[in-house]
Every structure is written in C-alpha cells, then in structure tokens.
Amino acid sequence: MDKDNGAQEKKGDSTQQLKLLLIVVLLAAVIVPFLSTTMAVKSISANIEKMNSHPHGEEEKHEESKGVMVFYEPMEFLVNLADAEISHYLRTTVSLGSLTDPVHENPAEKKDGGGHGGGHGGGEEAASPKPAVFIKIKSQEPVIRDVIISVISTYPMAALVSVNGKKELKETIKLRLEKELETENISVYFTAFTLQ
Numbered sequence: 001m002d003k004d005n006g007a008q009e010k011k012g013d014s015t016q017q018l019k020l021l022l023i024v025v026l027l028a029a030v031i032v033p034f035l036s037t038t039m040a041v042k043s044i045s046a047n048i049e050k051m052n053s054h055p056h057g058e059e060e061k062h063e064e065s066k067g068v069m070v071f072y073e074p075m076e077f078l079v080n081l082a083d084a085e086i087s088h089y090l091r092t093t094v095s096l097g098s099l100t101d102p103v104h105e106n107p108a109e110k111k112d113g114g115g116h117g118g119g120h121g122g123g124e125e126a127a128s129p130k131p132a133v134f135i136k137i138k139s140q141e142p143v144i145r146d147v148i149i150s151v152i153s154t155y156p157m158a159a160l161v162s163v164n165g166k167k168e169l170k171e172t173i174k175l176r177l178e179k180e181l182e183t184e185n186i187s188v189y190f191t192a193f194t195l196q
Contacts, residue, residue, distance in 0.1 A: 067099035072137050074191055075145060079152040081160070081195075088157040093192035094148055096177070098131040098185045136181045147176050157195055166190065 074095045081088045137144055151173050159165040174188045 069097050069099055069187070070131065070134070071189075072096040072098075072134055075141075075148070076192075077145075077148060077152065079149050081152070082154055082156045083158075089196055090152055090155075090157075090160065091192070091194040091196070092152070092190055094173070095189040095191050096137060096144075097187040097189060098133045100131055131185060133181055133183045133185050136183070140181070143180060144177060147180055148173055151176055160195055166193065 072095065074093045076091075076093050078089060078091050081090055152169065155165070155169055160169060170188045170190065174186055177186050177188070178184055
C-alpha cells in the first residue's frame with residue numbers, strides 16, 4: 001500500500017506541477033503581449049510629445065495664433081535654368097500663402113454683414129476671408145509670374161538639386177514678391193518640383 005500511496009503522491013505532484021506550469025505559460029502568453037503593447041504605446045506617445053515640444057513646432061503654433069494660413073491658387077511653371085553647356089529646366093508648381101489679418105481683410109467681403117444663409121456673400125468667401133495681399137496677387141498675377149520665372153531662370157540645375165538650394169530659391173522668390181507687392185505677409189511653397 002505504501003507503494004501505491006507513493007505512486008499516487010508522485011502522480012499528484014506531477015499533475016500539480018503540470019497545472020502550475022500551464023498557468024504560468026498562459027499568464028505569460030497574456031501578460032507579455034500586453035506589456036509590449038503598453039511599452040510601444042508609451043514610446044510612441046513620448047515621441048509625439050517630444051515632436052510637439054520641438055522649438056519649430058512652437059513657432060508654428062505661434063504663427064497660427066496670429067491668423068489662419070490661406071493659399072492663393074497654385075501656379076505652374078516650366079522654366080529653362082541658367083546652365084550654359086547643357087539645357088536643363090525646372091517644372092514646378094508654386095503656391096503662395098498668407099496669414100489672415102483681420103485688420104487687412106478684404107472690405108468687400110465684410111460688406112454683407114457676415115450674415116448666414118443664401119444669396120450673395122453668404123458662401124465660401126464670407127466663411128474664409130482672404131488676406132488683402134491676395135487682391136494684389138490677383139490684380140498683378142502676370143507681374144508675379146514674371147518675377148518667379150526671372151528668379152528661377154538665374155539658378156543652375158546643380159544649385160537646385162540640394163535642399164539648401166531649394167530653400168534659397170524659395171527665400172529669394174519670397175523676398176522679391178514681398179518687394180513687388182509691398183508686403184511682408186507672403187509665404188512660398190513648392191507643391192511640385194521636377195528638374196530635368
């Protein structure tokens with residue numbers, strides 16, 4: 001009998017050990033994915049917070065507090081570049097942007113009293129006023145296009161391949177347009193940029 005009791009105790013011990021092992025494996029199968037997911041989410045949120053606390057992000061928030069950025073219709077250009085030996089050109093689309101400024105909004109858009117409803121003045125124009133500089137751009141679009149073409153055509157292809165070259169071109173266009181339009185409220189964006 002002692003042998004039977006000893007065999008049953010060993011069998012009971014191995015069954016308990018097997019149950020314990022099974023419980024540990026099941027807990028590990030549930031807890032490990034949960035912990036790794038939690039750590040991944042924390043890492044992602046930390047990276048997002050770090051990006052939001054970046055000084056450049058603060059400048060953008062500061063810019064937004066001044067007004068809303070609105071964009072003029074994109075303009076397409078195909079311009080020969082200043083390369084002497086081989087002919088190269090730039091195909092680009094330029095979008096001009098400007099922050100809205102309540103003091104310099106288009107007075108014609110305010111005439112309707114800002115009311116709601118149909119009729120003239122109750123549509124999209126009244127909902128998003130355009131900066132006064134857009135009136136200048138619209139009335140002087142041929143001059144604006146000429147300025148942009150003139151500036152682009154002074155650059156060789158080698159200068160525009162680099163990121164710094166594109167930034168310099170953008171800044172030069174911005175300065176020339178601000179001088180032409182007598183404003184300091186212009187932003188220049190390339191929405192397409194193909195060199196050939």
